[in-house]
Amino acid sequence: MGKKDYDAIVVGSGPNGLAAAITMQQQGLSVLLIEGKKELGGGLRSAALTLPGFVHDICSAIHPLAAASPFFKTLPLQEHGLAYIYPEIAVAHPFDDGAAAILTKSIEQTAALLGADQQAYLDLIKPICSDWSKIDKAVLGPLLKIPSHPIAMAKFGLKAMTSALSIAKKFSTKETKGLWAGMAAHSMQPLSSLTTSAIGMVLITMGHLGGWPIPKGGSQEIANALESYFISLGGEIQTDFYVKSLKDLPSSRAVLFDVGPRQLLEIAGHRFSSLYKWQLEKHRYGMGVFKIDWALDGPIPFTAAAARKAGTVHLGNTIEEITAGEYASSIGRIPEKPFVLVAQQSLFDNSRAPEGKHTGWAYCHVPHGSKADMTDRIEKQVERFAPGFKDLILAKHTFNPAEMEAYNPNYIGGDINGGVITIGQIFNRPALQSSPYRTSEKGIYICSASTPPGGGVHGMCGYYAAKRALKDVFNIQATPL
Template identity: 65%
Template sequence: MLAKRDYDAIIVGSGPNGLAAAITMQQAGLCVLLVEGKDTIGGGLRTAELTLPGFKHDICSAIHPLAVNSPFFSKLPLHQYGLEFIYPEYAAAHPLDDGTSAVLRQSLELTAKDLGKDELAYKKLIKPLKDDWQKILPDALAPLQLPQYPLALAKFGLKALPSAEWIAKRYFKTEKAKGLWAGMAAHSMQPLDKPVTSAVALMLLLAAHDKGWPIPKGGSQTIADALAAHFINLGGKIETSLMVNSLKQLPSSHAVLFDVGPQQLLQIAGHKLSSLYSWQLERYRYGMGVYKIDWALDGAVPFTAEACHKAGTVHLGGTLNDIAASEKAAWKGHVAAKPFVLLAQQSLFDDTRAPQGKHTLWGYCHMPKGNTQNMVQQIESQVERFAPGFRERILAKHIMNAKQMQDYNPNYIGGDINGGVQDIAQLFTRPVLRASPYRTSAKGLYICSASTPPGGGVHGMCGYHAAKRALKDVFNLKPAL
């Protein structure tokens, strides 16, 4: 029988993974405290008036295909706490210089048909996986383990393991299809000639063809607020404005789960960790950073391609070769003259984001880690390239370079919003190679951030799997869900 402590479990950090871990532990009947360093919860799920009054901007994450596909979040009654998702007509658009645009729709058939000569190739690549999506998803969003559906996961792996460039050359002939694919793969934040970059592209495409890429009404903060409200309703407790730098700051407990990266874990609990484990954490690799701009606009972005006006997400980068060059430059420490830019147009579909007749725009490009170079000119030139007259509609802007992203969230080392490189060496072995990636070398201490499998994204599965491990190790319990 466990000795009496102030709490059964403490969760440090209130990002989506910390909230998922807290809910999982609380559902099991434990007494759980969630601690957050800032005065508001959310981690990468925060929304604020960054530019002008009445303009609500998502500070980090904006579009949430994995939130609605998450095997854990989908089982929670979050709609009861005000969470509402809005689905743009098109998940994403990828404009080209000739005024046309590739379009990612929920319908696989219509997406493929729009690709012309590559219609059959797109179906050949995606349809077999779409048919098995519900079998693939739980294993793809889990640590390395015996899969529930080995054949389905094997079919996915055969297409996910190659580089995005190899898949593009193997399947597609047109610049439209190659560009659409490259934009998806660039979310991996790696050069497109690296293995496993196809995995991210496939996950995003399959998510779009299943439930779409939704926007949370009112901002990404509403996801965090709904998760927190459910946690509190279950009996959990949240304490904000407590930046944890030492274990001594925490009340007593049987287990502590850290929604922090390896560097922060070393700072907080390094004295409790073995020298081997600490050495492994010190060798953990972080990837590219980001340069982010939020704009307050006098009107919608004047895209030349009509499809862009119906898309929640717009990828700006042109051809596969252009995007590949941009990502490789940032990876090697150089700044691209024409960076790949990711845009989100929340206010086109959510009228709570801006005053009537006005709009918000969210965008970023990938940068060398920790880089502080001003990228406003390069990013806005890319928008202007596909939307002439864009600059005339800017009322105000808010910028965050890679260093400022880390200052805002210590988990974003060098501006890396993925919590570390998700390449073949760190895909399932993040943060270290162990039987369980969530269990540290110290009894009762666990890591549950995006630096653990399955990595970045708003899905909560890192937190859920870490909590599942802690429940078994410390309390001999199984998750309620």
């Protein structure tokens, strides 16, 4: 075997590509990280999308999973410029009557404010919080693997595999049901679907154990810190290099792709077995998102006081309304009252906007690939809970699903999760085999959000894919978490 240009190449610099590159480079290998755009980050990018001086997060904004990531926690990212800001109220869920349910770091405080559902909430969430340090690596990793703590994992799994509507039957108040529905709706599926409870429980647990933090300066700062650390290890980066074929790449012993199944087929499909190609072609994508960024003349004037102090605000009122909207989007209909996720970064980070001004960040779920303009519907939802909001808008920028996909080809049809997380695609994401990160071709791996554990800024897909490649190709055991 002749000498290779690199030991490993990673294509794509989202959080998983960066994690994979770092994991390989930590072992003293020569690693090249390639990015198609001029800047690294994938979903971790920030830019002045509206007016000068207003810093908007292009995709991800609030980062409970990044702060809690078992892999990222092993890295000295603070030494490379990353600082998190933790709002005291992680999430507020306002209602039409002016009340709001909230998620804070204190599980007791959160539960106490839920009134009659206090004990039911504690019964659901407290065991997960207690067991999280035992199960975090299993929950945020490949499921076709015997966990280190099988009993704790089984207890979590029995709840996680159920539908959000099933779990909601444990609650009696509109406040608890609404708060729960907003959390579970991050799954981007009808709340009647199996596994929708998993996302809700994990996000609530993150809120209690660590909070839902905002990166100071923008989400780009997470990517910048990861890039800085990778370079400090001796890693090499090439940007503005869009890979269309394996022939475009320098020689290496292993290639890890932070791309979705569709792009992987375009780049390397001719090298795969017919069975593996068939499985990638069958990979299913879910709802898309429609996103708005606003430059504002002041903070969003929510009626509920708690919502004016929260980093994230879920706008959907009752569980019935959220359920109807998510179901409509899942079957190709445009919801009149969409569930809207709002982030208020500038309330806590004054680097995001000029003095006295603010940013607003919001998105809703829409049918896969929808071309509908949801601007008016989203702004009506914000105005509903924050009268006077529209008068504060100085400028706005929107992304529909097609524009999201054009910005990041991994977001097929606007699906930011790399594929719908159904009960089937939990286990065959993106193909049913002993390791979800291997392809059928020796030395080629996939490390994107289309592999376990799926979407979110946590880097775990990249870490586990690199761990697999290190063992297969280099006979090296990755640094354990």
